[in-house]
Amino acid sequence: MKDTKVQIVESAITVFNTDYSASLDMVAEKAGIHRRTLHLYFGNRQALIACCKAEMMTTCQQAMTVAYQASSDPAKQLELMLYAGIDCGAKYAFLDKIYGHTAYGDVTQDEKNGTYDSIKAKWFKVIASLQQNGLVNQQLSIAWIFALFGSMITNTINVSNSGDVAQNDIKAFAWYSFSKSIGL
Amino acid sequence: MKDTKVQIVESAITVFNTDYSASLDMVAEKAGIHRRTLHLYFGNRQALIACCKAEMMTTCQQAMTVAYQASSDPAKQLELMLYAGIDCGAKYAFLDKIYGHTAYGDVTQDEKNGTYDSIKAKWFKVIASLQQNGLVNQQLSIAWIFALFGSMITNTINVSNSGDVAQNDIKAFAWYSFSKSIGL
DNA sequence: GCTATATTTCACATTTATGTGAAATTAATC
DNA sequence: GATTAATTTCACATAAATGTGAAATATAGC
Incomplete structure (x- = not known):
């Protein structure tokens, strides 16, 4: 089972490539987790994007x-x-x-x-x-x-x-x- | 004095070129009018963008x-x-x-x-x-x-x-x- | 000055995304 | 099976943008 954080970042890349203004709910759904979980790893949207960029x-x-x-x-x-x-x-x-x-x-x-x-x-x-x-x-x-x-x-x-x-x-x-x- | 509608479209083009997710308030301000006035000409954001495109x-x-x-x-x-x-x-x-x-x-x-x-x-x-x-x-x-x-x-x-x-x-x-x- | 039109003001309703707290549940580890 | 960590659920607070109604004000044309 893949690391949740990695999973989130991969989902974010996929989702945002389709629509950059997609909600975090969509990213979470794609990752198969709850949005609340996403927020445990990334305090806010910025942090998530920054992580995608670093990747x-x-x-x-x-x-x-x-x-x-x-x-x-x-x-x-x-x-x-x-x-x-x-x-x-x-x-x-x-x-x-x-x-x-x-x-x-x-x-x-x-x-x-x-x-x-x-x-x-x-x-x-x-x-x-x-x-x-x-x-x-x-x-x-x-x-x-x-x-x-x-x-x-x-x-x-x-x-x-x-x-x-x-x-x-x-x-x-x-x-x-x-x-x-x-x-x- | 320029037509208000034209003025709005020109402002929209300027503002959106800087930041596409800028609010309609910003567009109105740039045009020197009230947002309510903008809405008299353009029912919604889509309509405004469409007008820019047509232009x-x-x-x-x-x-x-x-x-x-x-x-x-x-x-x-x-x-x-x-x-x-x-x-x-x-x-x-x-x-x-x-x-x-x-x-x-x-x-x-x-x-x-x-x-x-x-x-x-x-x-x-x-x-x-x-x-x-x-x-x-x-x-x-x-x-x-x-x-x-x-x-x-x-x-x-x-x-x-x-x-x-x-x-x-x-x-x-x-x-x-x-x-x-x-x-x- | 009167009238018609355009614009502003104020007040509100709605929607949507975000972010957080706290308890409950699930999964993992020993 | 007890303990710990991870995740979910539910509930709420907040913020920002959008769109609309109705009255008040300003402007222009006659």
């Missing part, structure tokens, strides 16, 4: 790290990171709607320098490497490329949910369009 | 039509339509968050055929023309290209608001990235 952070971080380490070719790393972002984002789409993408400005200077060994730093290293070798359009600012990356992930998830594009094609389309959009 | 439809339609008619070169038409979309979307960003983009599936068959002379039909004509002449990647489905177009508009607006990219560069970046992303 996403670690999950995404892991998936991205795996993607990064799977190759030493920057272009391949970028491609795999895009796929990882799509897979991850599909599960946590509602958070994107609340918080929006992490803006470039939110990334600390240390992360840009690569001092901080976070996954974002790795992403920047990949782009920097591609740009230095002239494989990516050098006119485009990194902030723009970063935004494009997030935007392509969101778009891919939306299209995937809409059912307008064959599931098999989607990731290929996403990589094609993203890579071209940065001049790769 | 957007006509405004966008007009801007797109102007863009379309400004050139006979499909690529140029597409570029100008993208810019029109960005300008328009910036004002109505909150609607995008509620309704999402119009999915390809929402476009009627008549519109795809071009029987219906709507702006969407014109957009499809432009893409079809480019694809027939081999100027756009023929592997990509029209549904995907349509989604990309909307996604690029949303992304450009977000970036513009974030302030991370120089205002002068933004539209150029958007067109560069979008045109490349479809193989143009």
Whole structure:
């Protein structure tokens, strides 16, 4: 039997992805528990959302790290990171709607320098490497490329949910369009 | 003195763009009237939102039509339509968050055929023309290209608001990235 | 100034989500 | 089986937004 707290968070993610303004009653029902129980674990709505976000952070971080380490070719790393972002984002789409993408400005200077060994730093290293070798359009600012990356992930998830594009094609389309959009 | 109803709608657009869950009191205050007055014009929240949407439809339609008619070169038409979309979307960003983009599936068959002379039909004509002449990647489905177009508009607006990219560069970046992303 | 229309004020009803307290019940552990 | 912990039930308090009625006031047009 799964930990109740985990169960609640998973239910919250599912429910909020369908409707972010859904009540806590709905989340509790989905988790198969009473709302009062939910409140024993999460004092209020904020706390629950924050927990969902934390969950996403670690999950995404892991998936991205795996993607990064799977190759030493920057272009391949970028491609795999895009796929990882799509897979991850599909599960946590509602958070994107609340918080929006992490803006470039939110990334600390240390992360840009690569001092901080976070996954974002790795992403920047990949782009920097591609740009230095002239494989990516050098006119485009990194902030723009970063935004494009997030935007392509969101778009891919939306299209995937809409059912307008064959599931098999989607990731290929996403990589094609993203890579071209940065001049790769 | 502006028509009260118009005033309300404009205020609603401004307020809801900042915070979609803002109360009607806030909208009324912004419009410089009493909430009771707002209710004389709009029975409920839904009605107000619907009116904002209708407003957007006509405004966008007009801007797109102007863009379309400004050139006979499909690529140029597409570029100008993208810019029109960005300008328009910036004002109505909150609607995008509620309704999402119009999915390809929402476009009627008549519109795809071009029987219906709507702006969407014109957009499809432009893409079809480019694809027939081999100027756009023929592997990509029209549904995907349509989604990309909307996604690029949303992304450009977000970036513009974030302030991370120089205002002068933004539209150029958007067109560069979008045109490349479809193989143009 | 009179009249018609638009707007405000005040008062209330309703709904919905939240959050909490305390006792009762259920499940788990030893 | 006794004890402890987790969960449910019921009851209530609160808060915030919404929608409406009716009288009072303001505004504009003639």
